[in-house]
Amino acid sequence: MILRSLECRFLTIALCDAAEPWQLGSQDAATPMMQGIIDLHHDIFFFLILILVFVSRMLVRALWHFNEQTNPIPQRIVHGTTIEIIRTIFPSVIPLFIAIPSFALLYSMDGVLVDPAITIKAIGHQWYRS
Template sequence: MRVRRSIFAAGALLLSAGGAAAQEGSTPAGQPHPWQMGLQEALSPIEAQIHWFSNYVLAFIVPITILVAALLGWCVYRFRESRNREASRTSHNTLIEVVWTLAPVIVLLFIAVPSFQLLTAQYNPPSEPELTVKATGYQWYWGYEYQPSNDSPEAQAKAVSFDSYPLAQLTDSLADQDAASEAKGGLDFYPRLLAVDNEMVVPVNTVIRVTTTSADVIHSWAVPSMGVKVDAVPGRLNEYWFEALKEGLFYGQCSELCGQNHANMPIAVRVVSKEQFQKWYAAAAEDVGEANKQLMAEVDGRKAVEVAGR
């Protein structure tokens, strides 16, 4: 069973990579694309399993929908009033009742088993998380706190925390929102209503633990391409994990209606190499703003070189 899940997860990654290649040159991965109908590209092991499970369930939904529609159409045609002046008095059919009882039970069992496997994987990381980040929801922004691996004074002194605000407000005009995105680095990488001033920075190929809570009302920390959606509830800590498979900027939004500006409560996760993360973390312990500028200069410079080399 584990081998089969690995095969299907790899298949989902290949399919999503193919979709991303078709869209290369328009907008980067990790965010919505124009006219997108399917799920966002799978950029974490859990999201790859979610893609597989979505396609797996669809394989049941489509034939069942076609069968039910065909049966309804046949009944409408076969038992219409013009052909049945006298209504049938049939009230029982053992074979039909057995079939429509057993068939749904079997279908639900086939859906339930991989569903429980996916649910178990979502809350059981493959290894001990190497980094823990606490995300606190506020009306209407996020606060991040990187929690040290130990409680020593030296580690506490190097703890990093900051707030992440939308790059532009809903009250700003579209021109102002676009100008803010262009000033930071362009609409392709900093989309309108998704970009923030300070992204959550994490290393690639690393198991990350995310704990969430809220300071006011219920929020939800969700990044679709990472397969993450966990509620932030006042007075409670919820826990989830993810592992980014590639570097880049990945976006999400608060997914729990939380008030007037719920639509402008974006989430941005910047995934970098482990070496870049260590340098950023050391600098962020002193000055988050300066650390972000240094990281953006390094990342954007490398991106410019890659683009020039195409």
């Protein structure tokens, strides 16, 4: 009896996801296109976190090495060839990693509907006075 009641309740729940009040982030994807958009968002956010961690580390390192109270004699940095190479190469490589999935998603959105179920024509007038 109880099992049958639970079965009826859980099998009749519609599996449609809707936005909730004060929801953070997007709702679950209903189409493969939206899933691609969400995946692209996650990929870009990953690179954002990498950049944030790298810049924060460099800032803390610079504040530590050139602080007069904690380090009265600052370290001598004569050549920064490695950091210059990293600061030049990474900003040019990161957009390439972002562009590849972005172009794939853009070209997948280019498909034209062959026979739409409904078409809507909307006409509007800006600053229209009659």
